[in-house]
């Protein structure tokens with residue numbers, strides 16, 4: 516964004532990085548809490564609220580500015596690159612890693628295999644529980660996104 520949108524892109528990217536850092540720190544804290552505890556549930560609500568806000572910002576503000584600036588072909592290439600990168604990123608929060616490239620990328624690549632080993636030994640929900648949760652989230656996220664879009668339209 517900084518490269519293609521100048522000062523406005525830098526401002527948006529800095530804002531996004533601050534929100535990324537905040538989520539990383541909260542996720543790191545969440546990992547230390549007992550799932551089902553009141554503190555865990557409250558922090559999860561805070562994290563989800565901030566993620567909804569962040570995702571809406573990226574989809575409503577950032578991408579509509581960026582896409583025309585880079586063009587359709589570059590946009591498709593960026594989407595492909597993002598999909599590939601998602602397979603290599605750490606699966607746990609690492610708030611101490613700098614959130615600027617290339618350090619974020621390099622240190623993230625070093626942490627990712629360690630995360631995968633930790634994940635291997637962690638207990639996870641069953642396939643059935645995952646399926647039920649995904650189904651519930653699909654409806655909840657859709658309803659929430661529609662509600663946020665309607666509220667945004669009303670505020671204009």
Ligand SMILES: [Fe+2]
Nearest residue numbers: 531535569573
């Ligand atoms: Fe983001």
